[in-house]
Amino acid sequence: MEVESLKQEENKTMMMMAQHDRNPNKKRRRKIICLVVISVILALALIFTILGLTVFKAKRPVITVNSAVLSDLHFSFDMARLRVFLNVTVDTSVAVKNPNRVGFEYINSTALLKYRGDVVGEVPVPAGKIGARDSKIMNVTLTLMLDRVLSNSNLYSDIMSGTLPLQTYARIAGKVRMLFNIHVVSYFSCDLEVSISSRNITKLQCHYKTKL
The missing domain is CATH 1.20.5 (Single alpha-helices involved in coiled-coils or other helix-helix interfaces)
Structure with a gap:
């Protein structure tokens, strides 16, 4: 044991x-x-x-105004009633390039037509998407609204000089999704001069700005 x-x-x-x-x-x-x-x-x-x-670093979309063409201009002056009739339509072609390796999605926006700082025309720019390293052409038609421009005291002197100064403007905001969403805002504005006698655009100067 x-x-x-x-x-x-x-x-x-x-x-x-x-x-x-x-x-x-x-x-x-x-x-x-x-x-x-x-x-x-x-x-x-x-x-x-x-x-x-x-x-995969986020890059800013590049906006370029390809052209701005005066598609319609009609002007008349009623001496008896002291009334002005003015119709101006500007067709603008804008290219937006997405240099990123992923798509760029932008929200609804509005393109504006301005006369001496006052908004005299506007058109919606619907939301959309631009593929990776792709470009998109946006054709924007802006028409001057007469009732908005008549209240400006500079109108008659500009008409008498034969040149109408206008400005087109648009802001495109969207996001690029990398590891997370990165918000991007791009702007463009174009100063142009419209010759009433020759019925064309005699000067066009565009400015661009983009920020992340």
Whole structure:
């Protein structure tokens, strides 16, 4: 009996020693696994950061006014009633280029026709999307609203001089989705002079502005 009890105690001692030997191995494995997981996470974060700052960095859409053409101009003056009739329509072709590797989505906007700072015509620009590294042509037709321009005291002197100063303006706002949404706003404005006698645009100067 004593021999058997001694053997049992020896077996228990050996099992405890074996378990003690295995525990450090388990701890080592866990540490190694944790280090590998952390290293992978840090590597992926570094890769995404580099891509975000280089390949997938958000770029500003480029707006270019290709042309502004006077499609209609009609002017008459009623001497008896001292009334002016003036109809001006400007067709503007605008190119919007998306240099990003992902699509650019823009919301509803409005193109404006201005006369000496006053809005005298407007037309909606519907929302849309421009594909990655693609361009889109927007044809905008702006017509002067006579009732809005008659109240301006400079109208008669401009008509007498034979030149009507106008300005076209539009703001296009949208977003580029990289790792997250990046909002972009682009503007363009064109100063133009309309010759009443020759019925054409004699001067066109455009300005562009974009911000992230």
